[in-house]
Amino acid sequence: MNPEIPGFYYDPEKKKYFKIQPNHASPPGAQYSQESVKRKRHEQEEQEKQAHVSRRIARETVLKPSFLHHALISVDREVGTRLFSAAELQDRQASIYVSQLKRTKLHQFEPWPGPCNIRHVLRHPRSGILITTGIQGNASSVSICFPDNEEEKWTYNQTMERLLFREPYRLSSISLSHTGYLLATMDSGPQGESFLSPRLLPNPDEGGDYRWPSQFLHPIRIRTTQTLWCSAACPTGDKALFAVGTSDGLHTLEGQSSHWTLSQKPLPKEQSNRGQGFRRHGNSSHASVQAVEWLTSDVIASGLRNSSVFLYDVRSGENSLRLQHSQSVTKIRKVDPWRIVVGGYNSVEMYDIRFAAGGLQHKPKPMSGSHISSRPYLSFRDFSPEEIPDFDVSIELGLLACASDDRKVRFFSLNTGKSVRSPLLNTPYRRPITGLCFEATGEMSPLGPQTPSLLVSSQATVDQWVW
Template identity: 60%
Template sequence: MNRDIPGFYYDAEKKKYFQIQANHVATPGAQYSKDSVKRKRNDQVKHHKRVQLNQRIAKEKVRKSRFLNHPLISNEREIGSRLLPPVLQQERQARIYVSQFNRKTLHRFEPWPDYSIKQVLRNPRSGILIASDPRYRESHSSPHNSMPFLTTKRVCFPDFEERKWTYNRTMERVLLKEAYRLSSISLSHTGYLLATMDSGPEGDSFLSPRMLPGPDDQGDYQWPSFFSHPIRIRTTPSLWCSAACPIGDKALFAVGTSNGLHTLEGFGSHWTVSQKPFPSDGHSRKHGNQQGFREHGNSSHASVSAVEWLNPDVIASGMRNSSIFLHDLRSGGSAARLQYPHSVTKIRKVDPYRILASGYNSLQMFDIRFAPNGLQHKPKPTSRSHTSTRPYITFPEYSPDIISDFDVSPELGLLASGIYPSPSPIWPYSKVLIRGFISASDDRKIQLFSLQTGELVPSPLSQYQYSQPINCVSFESGEGDVGMGGPHTPTLLISSKATVDQWVW
């Protein structure tokens, strides 16, 4: 240890003693003047105190034992040393997103008599809004009113001048008006819109694919040249539902009919309808039907009431007899995979392996990777002996007293459910059964459920009460053409009577 010598300063870096000079004698900027040495000694004292404080903090700080991070212990999540799994992160982000939901009236369609939207779609590329109105006509006094159904389908173009898609100054156009029951509309990524028409004047049905226009550089919408000649593909079976394939060079639709699953593929005026086989049935083979069809006419054993694409090659089909089978376009084969407690009314995909199925007063999620269980040779959903597949997730607080509409957002991991008109010919107003009792105050609201837990998710959307029954619920992914004014975040479209609302952050 170096000794302090009066009148000298020991420089630790140079390891030498230097004489301390008086301030009036030392040259300007001298390192060993009396004031310079004083500043250096004060800096040394501060540095010494800082080192002692850091040593004290390091000594007294509580540290987690390395033993807890050992791979055999596997409790990193409990001690907080691992980030949350992506599923839980998505759950938190979704709750934050929907907590900031705001309602905006997107468009009010022209107030025709008794006009009520059943289905509403929006083209993510062009912003065209499509709405359908299946009305039940009670008057049969004139020959023109001989059929109870009168379907109207209208389109509305967005205002191209705005930065966001708006529909305030646009003119509506009637795309279709038929004395048929509109069972479904589906929009392909190729721009083709398919309408399935059923229960016509002669009890007939037909498919009507049409190409929607897209905007040019000036923002004008030009209809294709063949629009003046609508396409009608007549079919013998009744038509119940349809869904568009998510990718592909051509438009491809899956169609559920009273005689099984069909596909419609084509473009322009060239379309092909093909029937797909049912799952192999030993009883049918004994009677010489090599394709495995059950020849029951329009019974529930042949009626496909819901379709959904799990991927570009696999179609999930729900039937009135509660069976859900998968059809693979590559092999041409079908296999029964699930059995629902009731007749299947709608199917939605969560991911390539998980699907949501709804029926009367129920909604369940299934994972097709699990081994099939609960399958019956001849299911009868109205029988007490009917069994069903064990679901992956249930929604205990989902219990409407009628069949309701729903849609899912895989991006948010949420399910939105609204009140859908009764399936009877005359659409009555309906109420929803929540938490075990019917409440008029809870009527005409939207419920949000988590796809991870099945629990209700609070949101301003769930607190808003519509003045009219909710007919359609549709999620948009937010992957539209943002440059033209499309939404860039997940959006929920809700139709009530003749009004379409948009809920978004």
């Protein structure tokens, strides 16, 4: 505090001393007349008194305990028991949820024209349309089943089944966009050709009937020469946008109605340079993208056959090699914008892409004993998949579900990697489990499940696991 000098006033804003002028000698409105200085000092004293009172009130006021707002939730903190982190609390909730799961048959597709094995299963969250892909001999098919909207919840019967198409191709993937477009990727045709088929699914009208738009009575076919491995739909946007993994790198398919654009995206420089001086094969491991996943509406994670995982930014067109899995990448699932679960033929691990990529091999060979993989953020060591491995994650529950080799659905915590027990493990399926799909509750219709559910397909049957 600056010392007080008789006959002078210290202005804290200007940080200077000013001589106090007599009232009769100072002009009207002078800042440093005796009357003005007296008024300023009085205001300063009042401000100091108010600040002192405020500090005293804050110091002596008894605050309401936080546990009184949520007595049952926070009572453990007040009595001095161990606090639970958000991850631990989510694990406890997931364990309780899994213990109460009930397995019900959702629908059994008619085996026409012969026995069918379902390979993929999805459900439209708003319309309730059940979508499956099947394998019948040397042909693949895409079938849908419309729900009965007259009931209090979605129910399905074989009279509401529709076959979208059945072709002598290998159906590698299906993806459902938030815009209502369904994309099927087909390859290995009679002449070795491939095609992509986007199609708009109908929404129910006021009477609950489903009517196809006239321009979509026949599916669109976009023919390519590359082998098609996988696809994933962008979660946002006005138009449908799909990421497609092929034997010749990453592609995107964007459009609507009958106007679609298929564009190829560049591979990371580390991958592109590996092809120099070598003969390029159709399914070269350094260019074959076998798994894709949207981390955000602008970033795509792509897994290669040679175990590498790289990120592609749609906005800038740039890409970056981030990690190497222990095996060829077969599936990628997002946990959050920086953590991904990467699956191989018999291994599933979680990686955090915020860590700098280091120790990446110039020519990774996942089948070789000298292969070096990136250090995972979390490992699921009890993972023992079916012959065709499949898994899915639920961000709401913090769980990973996979089909095991003993024909059971096993759950793992996304926080610890440990197995989560379920009473349904005591009743294995008679046939191998071929498809898994978690359903979130965010955009689900009131006629659908109001809690997270899991769709499980085995042979021609689709089951629903829900509390």
